[in-house]
Amino acid sequence: xxxxxxxxxxxxxxxxxxxxxxxxxxxxxxxxxxxxxxxxxxxxxxxxxxxxxxxxxxxxxxxxxxxxxxxxxxxxxxxxxxxxxxxxxxxxxxxxxxxxxxxxxxxxxxxxxxxxxxxxxxxxxxxxxxxxxxxxxxxxxxxxxxxxxxxxxxxxxxxxxxxxxxxxxxxxxxxxxxxxxxxxxxxxxxxxxxxxxxxxxxxxxxxxxxxxxxxxxxxxxxxxxxxxxxxxxxxxxxxxxxxxxxxxxxxxxxxxxxxxxxxxxxxxxxxxxxxxxxxxxxxxxxxxxxxxxxxxxxxxxxxxxxxxxxxxxxxxxxxxxxxxxxxxxxxxxxxxxxxxxxxxxxxxxxxxxxxxxxxxxxxxxxxxxxxxxxxxxxxxxxxxxxxxxxxxxxxxxxxxxxxxxxxxxxxxxxxxxxxxxxxxxxxxxxxxxxxxxxxxxxxxxxxxxxxxxxxxxxxxxxxxxxxxxxxxxx
Numbered sequence: 386x387x388x389x390x391x392x393x394x395x396x397x398x399x400x401x402x403x404x405x406x407x408x409x410x411x412x413x414x415x416x417x418x419x420x421x422x423x424x425x426x427x428x429x430x431x432x433x434x435x436x437x438x439x440x441x442x443x444x445x446x447x448x449x450x451x452x453x454x455x456x457x458x459x460x461x462x463x464x465x466x467x468x469x470x471x472x473x474x475x476x477x478x479x480x481x482x483x484x485x486x487x488x489x490x491x492x493x494x495x496x497x498x499x500x501x502x503x504x505x506x507x508x509x510x511x512x513x514x515x516x517x518x519x520x521x522x523x524x525x526x527x528x529x530x531x532x533x534x535x536x537x538x539x540x541x542x543x544x545x546x547x548x549x550x551x552x553x554x555x556x557x558x559x560x561x562x563x564x565x566x567x568x569x570x571x572x573x574x575x576x577x578x579x580x581x582x583x584x585x586x587x588x589x590x591x592x593x594x595x596x597x598x599x600x601x602x603x604x605x606x607x608x609x610x611x612x613x614x615x616x617x618x619x620x621x622x623x624x625x626x627x628x629x630x631x632x633x634x635x636x637x638x639x640x641x642x643x644x645x646x647x648x649x650x651x652x653x654x655x656x657x658x659x660x661x662x663x664x665x666x667x668x669x670x671x672x673x674x675x676x677x678x679x680x681x682x683x684x685x686x687x688x689x690x691x692x693x694x695x696x697x698x699x700x701x702x703x704x705x706x707x708x709x710x711x712x713x714x715x716x717x718x719x720x721x722x723x724x725x726x727x728x729x730x731x732x733x734x735x736x737x738x739x740x741x742x743x744x745x746x747x748x749x750x751x752x753x754x755x756x757x758x759x760x761x762x763x764x765x766x767x768x769x770x771x772x773x774x775x776x777x778x779x780x781x782x783x784x785x786x787x788x789x790x791x792x793x794x795x796x797x798x799x800x801x802x803x804x805x806x807x808x809x810x811x812x813x814x815x816x817x818x819x820x821x822x823x824x825x826x827x828x829x830x831x832x833x834x835x836x837x838x839x840x841x842x843x844x845x846x847x848x849x850x851x852x853x854x855x856x857x858x859x
Contacts, residue, residue, distance in 0.1 A: 396416065396418075400416065403416075405648075406430075406528060407430040407432045409520040410432065410505070410520075410524035410525075411432050411435035411520070411524075412480075412506065413431055413438045414502070415504065416429070416486075416499055417448055417500045423453070424456050426444050426445060427445075427499065429443055435506065452502065455468055455483045455502070456483050459484060463496070465532055466483045468481060468482070474504070477506060479505060481505075484500065484529075485532050486501055487531075491534050503528065516569055523558065530637055533640075535637050538634060539617065540619055541619070548630050548655045549650075550630050550631065550648035551650065556648060558645075559614040561642060561643055563591055563615075563645075565590050566586065567586060568585040568586055572649055576629075579627055591609065594622070611632070611647060612633075614635055614647060617633060621652065627651065629652070632649075670721050671721075674717075674718075677714045677721060680711070684707045688703075688707055690703055691704060708740060709775065709776075712737055712740070712771045712772055713768060715736045716764070716768045716771050720764055720767075727761040727762060727764075728761060730759035730760065730761070730762045731759050731760075734755065737775055738753045740775070751791060752791070753792070753793050753795070755794075756795070756797070759797045762859055766857075769837055770837060772832055776829045777853050784812070791812055792811055795809075796809075803856070806854070807852065809846075810850045814845040841855050841856075
């Protein structure tokens with residue numbers, strides 16, 4: 386057995402859509418691609434409401450000898466090949482067929498991209514009812530469209546793909562004029578709950594559903610395409626107490642549209658939960674925004690208090706407190722701009738570096754360089770890390786470069802969940818090679834070891850200056 390071969394973009398699109406065909410056909414589908422002088426299975430879809438023939442995935446396997454001739458016939462002729470009678474697979478009676486796969490932009494002399502085989506398990510076969518007959522008829526039409534390069538169809542629509550309707554959720558079959566030929570019980574129940582009286586069959590689908598006055602706000606421009614089956618579209622229809630996701634697939638034969646199917650599903654609870662999540666996300670964003678505003682107010686009060694004090698020590702303490710509050714405010718400001726659980730710490734840190742000129746004052750010129758990337762961090766880790774780096778950079782400015790100009794370089798190296806951070810400065814270095822014991826150093830050590838569960842190391846390289854190394858698991 387060899388590795389699965391690479392698939393073209395069109396085949397990937399087909400594989401993303403062919404579960405619908407497998408469900409309607411009540412059989413397994415296998416995608417075969419040419420490999421040297423044979424064929425190899427590149428994909429496998431099992432039916433949702435029928436017994437599968439293959440209990441193990443056969444993707445990557447070579448074709449069986451008794452399938453090879455049918456697959457080759459479909460591939461070389463470019464036409465579906467449906468052998469007469471039945472065959473055996475591991476003692477199970479089966480029905481087998483092969484369909485060539487073409488892309489829409491095929492030339493007349495092109496060979497197929499691949500071949501799809503359809504395997505129906507007859508071991509549990511029953512007398513087909515009306516539902517099965519309609520499903521099987523549409524499955525045959527879709528497989529013929531695959532062979533003509535007309536399926537999958539490029540879909541339009543503005544609604545989310547979560548809760549996309551499947552074949553057995555709700556199935557409506559339309560003729561060329563948009564009149565309902567068949568509706569399965571699930572579809573009939575859905576539209577009865579929406580307000581349709583009686584049966585759907587024999588009625589114009591667009592006219593019947595439009596009369597219900599669906600509360601589409603704003604109105605989806607593709608809704609008429611869905612209800613008439615004239616285009617491939619996906620949207621939601623909202624009623625007073627019901628939301629129905631609908632998807633239309635035109636059926637084409639010989640290049641002409643001969644009908645359509647409309648798949649529908651009750652997504653009321655799903656959409657309700659989505660709206661709840663959006664509301665909660667907006668609330669969280671608003672909270673972050675208000676916290677940021679409050680912290681900026683606190684920073685402003687500290688600044689005013691600092692200006693009114695005549696004590697140098699008081700001014701310095703208030704400036705440090707103001708800087709720490711501002712760093713936390715930056716984190717909340719970034720968090721208020723998005724609804725993700727994680728945020729780009731690069732964006733936060735670049736804004737923290739803007740505080741450096743204020744720390745340095747006017748008597749020195751300090752340049753900052755940032756190399757690498759922190760990646761995305763959760764809010765719980767972004768806040769303490771922002772404080773740590775603010776203090777480390779502030780220490781480099783206030784102590785290492787207190788009476789000179791220089792450069793502070795910050796390097797971030799993210800590999801998976803490991804984050805290594807190094808801060809260099811070309812200042813005077815550590816006094817006597819020892820780390821200080823001030824409040825800033827205590828804050829850094831406590832946050833790194835307790836809050837971030839990391840390690841930190843201060844060193845003075847031979848070339849001078851100070852190097853701070855931080856290792857974290859994020």
